[in-house]
Amino acid sequence: MLAIAVLCCLAVSAIADPAVYFQEDFSDGWEDRWVQSEHKADLGKFVLSHGKFYGDAEKDNGIQTSQDARFYALSAKFDKPFSNEGKTFVVQFTVKHEQSIDCGGGYVKIFPSDVDQKDMHGESPYNIMFGPDICGPGTKKVHVIFTYKGKNLLIKKDIRCKDDVFTHLYTLIVRPDNTYEVKIDNKKVESGSLEEDWDFLQPKTIKDPNAKKPEDYDERETIDDPEDVKPEEWDQPEHIADPDAKKPDDWDDEMDGEWEPPMVDNPEYKGEWKPKQIPNPSYQGKWVHPEIDNPDYEADDSLYKYADFGVIGFDLWQVKAGTIFDNVLLTDDEALAEKVGEETWGASKDAEKAMKDAQDEEEKAAREEEEKRRKEEEGDDEDELPMEDMEDLEDDEDMEEEQEHDEL
Template sequence: MRVLFALLAVVALTAAEVFFKEEFNDASWEKRWIQSKNKDDYGEFKLSHGKFYGDSDADKGIQTSQDAKFYSRAAKFPKKFSNEGKTLVIQFSVKHEQNIDCGGGYVKVMASDADLADFNGETPYNIMFGPDICGPGTKKVHVIFNYKGKNLLIKKDIRCKDDEYTHVYTLIVNPDNTYEVLIDNEKAESGSLEADWDFLPPKTIKDPDAKKPEDWDDREYIDDPEDSKPADFDKPEHIADPDAKKPEDWDDEMDGEWEPPMIDNPEYKGEWKPKQIKNPEYKGKWVHPEIDNPEYTPDDKLYAYKDFGAIGFDLWQVKSGTIFDNVIVTDSVEEAKAFAEETWGANKDAEKKMKEKKDEEDRKKAEEEEKKRKDEEDSKKKGDEDEEEADDEDKEEAHDEL
């Protein structure tokens, strides 16, 4: 039985189609990824494994290298394809080793006719997916679909990772109009395209001809008609201080007529309100009846695009240092998960250990520098004290001589 399952898994992977795959193993990536010419001051991507990593070769990716810059590079697929009738998986890894404060980390997947030499923020795309961080308020995963010319944002909030380690982001779009977002091969969100985006108008709307009946009483509680305000209730909130006395030096002509200061009235009981009782005429909350929306037309192909043919990074970063790696676009969830485990999964523990080791080294170095600085300050302070003491002795000797 185990052999059968293993064979089925092999068959599934064999049948999978990989439309695009990029591991950024060497400098040849620059030939595949076209630098946009839309601006003349784009930031430069550099091939790097960063300051900490699991494998010095496998963990190389393209890293943003200049602060406060736009970045824009894109690559064509070997051939265009449509995801109609099949699963679509978009996956890549992101490492914000600079402890990013504001910047994008997403990809845009476009049609095959996209002009990559002019790739910019206005370039049409089919799907935009990936993390976006800007201050403490924005730490989310974008999932944006273009539908009939409009870019539709997901209505759910998917929080992205904001640490300095490598993380894998996976978007799965299924032919039954459902989706799933994975982070590090674990589900972060899932649901229905129709429910979680505004692809279509609502199925039902409030009946425009329906109105709440005039005699409909939706007050659950009413004032008790038999309750009345007590006679001693109407006391002012503030009264003149009975213990206050007019100052002896008060001049009415100069200072005006003297009035005692006001104090809180100890007998004040607040604003009186009659007690509430159940309304005998209460009919419940009136619910506006709904009808089928005449503008609603179901679409069982919300997920489908006729043409996929390019992918690119078009983003802004305040503080550079983000590394992108291991991009894959496929029709197989299993293929994408296996690729993530072969790359990120195989090296994440070593990356963490190297990061922790470096952090410890940096901590010790900082402590040594702080100790050296303090020793120098103490030494200088002692030298100043010795010099001052010597001056005092000289003065005393001079005084004795006199």
């Protein structure tokens, strides 16, 4: 019995242990773990950097886009392909747009294991795409895209991403009950049902094709008051002949035709008359098209599931380079992801902001000092007379001396 109990405990412990499918902090040797695509000759290059401001110079090193107006395509293979069947799947990483990005992606793609990493590009089939995307004032969203039966499905909700210059933690959780959650900086920003928030399936119900609104169905909320009668004096023309106009003395009816006074707006004109409205006693409400069960609807309790996850990649376009990616984690444990997030992003965020604030203060002080110096130089210039003015002043002084001498 004791042996059985020990085996049961070991089994429970094994089940409880979180699985880490992939983790990357871009420490030494990261270039050996990532493959640069050769699909295009001018793809942008990633470089190792902690950026201009950071919390820890070593721990905050990540890969940074380094060339403006370029596509980027870099990927890493998992040690072992896996499926998320029956398990929670978590994708997490940090993004830092320290360049104040105006247009560019900050997302990752999770590919099946058979993707050609050397030829990876924007059309390479993927399973999941997740992360921020910014382009101008109109696009500042978090993409959550699932591939289902060969189609890339975009989330129907609008999830706003962070658009400042600091590092932020992005987390996507996909659960085996077909629900999901999106977190930014370890705080939930969106959640719900995969079936409801994406068009995985046909709608459960459709409008009854045999149903039609009855011809005598009355949707008018108000009607004309039958007792309201237009006043007799209402009908006035919009324009009338100018009563103050006079035929010119030199007007010749035979030569110029019959004279007619010009038209002017009629002050008595009241516009089109309309009877007042009263509630419609026959109003039946807005007609609602009845729905029926959709015969093409097929339930699927495995929308969340992918049989093969094998590669993660950054497949991006950036107009202005400078984005830093770091702290990539793929796991089946939500609590572990949150813990790792606090130990990485959470441990550096305050120090990163403090360094940025200090740099801003230094730059502000330098600008003020430069402005002060410039004004002082301009002031000195105003005190000094130009050479020609100095010569005129000397001539005036000579003339004054001559006049004093003549008077003596």
